[in-house]
Amino acid sequence: MRFFSVACIAALSASNLASAGNWFGIDDVTVNEAKKVPGDSPLQFCDTDHGQDTVTIEKVDLLPNPPESGTKLVIHASGTVSEPIQTGAYVKLTVKYGLIRLISTTADLCEQVENVDLKCPIEKGVLSITKDVDIPKEVPPGTYNVFADVYNSDDTPITCLEASVTFGSRKKSAEAVESVGDL
Template sequence: MHARFIAVTLASLSLASQALAWGCFGQDCNQAANQIAFSAPQAESHSGKTKASAWEPTPGQGWQWASCGTGDEVVDIDSIVVSPDPPVPGQNLTVRAKGTVKDEVSDGTFADVVVKLGLIRLLARRFDVCEQAREANAEIQCPISAGDYELEQTVALPREIPPGKFNVHVTGQNQDGSNLLCLDLSIQFGFRR
């Protein structure tokens, strides 16, 4: 369940980076974002060394997350680990998440995702959580029972992600109107190698 939310978030990041790189905005980007987020091309191998720059994130510090909720949310995230860290544009990113779902999640549940590059808002989008899980043929499908979950999801990051720090804010509501989750992510991308 939690990896699914992270995958949705990364799909938003993919969509935002495509919008920034290609000037793609609106409904035309939806299909591209899903293709980018849920396909898995072979990771490229890079040989040779490059100089580090101010844009190069420190290994193990390219990804940060924090719960911004009050503790009464339906989804309580314990941990999120990404590999590689820092994420690399044009390569696969594997997200492993652990947490607890406190109440059933079913149709009518949505997540709101806002992606910013620095202070510039790139994307604000609402996702139907159950519909996204069905379309991606996710491991867990709605209705999702209360319980502890540990999931893994691999997404392909587009090569066009520009260097910089992306900030992602995720909130949502469960089908009964209760708060689904509140999550802040910070993802630092360096220059492509």
């Protein structure tokens, strides 16, 4: 059985944004080590108590990290589901570009897991996922903040994740310095 860790719901949401053109390569990542999700990614746990979460996130890795525009991002995530995730589970998703709210929506989690060939209910057990995401070439510079609060159909918490990434032109700046140096 293919695994799914709701730990990567923010990453899956990011993949949906990528296909819509709203999620781009990351040049800089800000992570609070105390809240950091284990693994190599910008994901952090929210400030809420995670003792009652339905999913225990063990690891989320992005390759490459940070992602680069115009490339494929591979997301590997693993975790343990302690109670079945039922039809009707949902995610409250907010994406901000700096101070501008780009997205504020509630999405059906079961529709999202179909992107990784799973269907609700998701039974108890250890799960893992691998998801490829194509990152568009167009990368507007700025800071993006993603917040995903995930609940089961009975409103019990599944997990809560956030990420803050700065999209910049570090490569372009380096190329500009090199071309100035060539003058």
